[in-house]
Amino acid sequence: MRRDTVRPARAAMTMLLLLGVLWALELLDTVSGHALDAYGIRAREVDGLPEIFTAPLLHAGWQHLVGNSVPFFVLGFLVLLSGAVRWVVSTLASVVSSGLFAWLLTPAGTVVLGASGLVFGWLTYLVVRGLWSRRPVQVVVGLLVLLVYGGLIWGVLPGAPGISWQAHLGGAVGGVLAAWRLDRRSPRPVSATSGYPSSW
Numbered sequence: 001m002r003r004d005t006v007r008p009a010r011a012a013m014t015m016l017l018l019l020g021v022l023w024a025l026e027l028l029d030t031v032s033g034h035a036l037d038a039y040g041i042r043a044r045e046v047d048g049l050p051e052i053f054t055a056p057l058l059h060a061g062w063q064h065l066v067g068n069s070v071p072f073f074v075l076g077f078l079v080l081l082s083g084a085v086r087w088v089v090s091t092l093a094s095v096v097s098s099g100l101f102a103w104l105l106t107p108a109g110t111v112v113l114g115a116s117g118l119v120f121g122w123l124t125y126l127v128v129r130g131l132w133s134r135r136p137v138q139v140v141v142g143l144l145v146l147l148v149y150g151g152l153i154w155g156v157l158p159g160a161p162g163i164s165w166q167a168h169l170g171g172a173v174g175g176v177l178a179a180w181r182l183d184r185r186s187p188r189p190v191s192a193t194s195g196y197p198s199s200w
Helices: 008-031 035-039 046-052 062-081 084-105 116-133 136-156 165-185
Strands: none
Touching (some): 008 035, 008 062, 062 084, 062 116, 062 136, 116 136
16 A cells, blocks of 8 residues: 555545535525625636636535535545545646636636536546556546546536536546646556566
8 A cells, every 4th residue: 555545534534524615615605695706717817817726616506516516525535545645636737727728718707616627637537547557446446437427528518508618628638637647657566576567
């Protein structure tokens, strides 16, 4: 087990805490008359760029938050199990890429909110990591994630009004980039006798 690996109980508690933060912020937004929506990404406005980091914490109503809560917990939990550093890197890559895509490609005057871009990043990270690492456990996890949440991938295409496919696409790109970067830096198994990379 790598030193960076997070135990399941701790990973679950961490994700529950983060999910609790999302719900608390939505409650605060509701009682404040949706004042927190001002911290969403304001497309094409330069002073709206810092909100790339606050927008994933906010949602456009309870239905929006409920729809994101289960995949947020499950996918974030699975990424965190592989290590805190990997979770941080994949999260930052997904948030930044999702935010930039939403800021640049969304029509001007639009405010983008929600954790779905991050969810798409974690989704593609888990799937692509399994394909590139070829480690049996990660391949199985990637296939299971694809089986359960694969339908979400269509969200990277233009669809229903009010849904930011731009943020989804950006998050997916960020997840792929994170998987490529982290997998490339991972040590390969080495044979104890030859010193050359093993074939399994």
